[in-house]
Amino acid sequence: MTEARKRFGLLVRQAATSRRRTTITDLGQPAAVLVNAQELADLEEALALAEYRVQQASGTFVSVSQADARERLGPPRR
Numbered sequence: 001m002t003e004a005r006k007r008f009g010l011l012v013r014q015a016a017t018s019r020r021r022t023t024i025t026d027l028g029q030p031a032a033v034l035v036n037a038q039e040l041a042d043l044e045e046a047l048a049l050a051e052y053r054v055q056q057a058s059g060t061f062v063s064v065s066q067a068d069a070r071e072r073l074g075p076p077r078r
């Protein structure tokens with residue numbers, strides 16, 4: 001972590017401009033990972049899709065109609 005503190009700005013810029021992940025360790029153990037924001041969004045989307053497909057395959061997916069969703073959420077904010 002000491003080295004990461006010294007180079008934090010550089011590490012953040014590298015993560016922002018590339019898809020290179022940087023693992024930060026604390027006492028030799030992985031503590032955190034710097035990752036490009038778009039890559040994180042892509043990973044989260046892939047996970048959500050995988051979870052959806054598992055639910056579909058197992059028959060546990062519960063869908064909501066557009067009308068029900070609108071009723072539950074209420075009128076749009078303006």
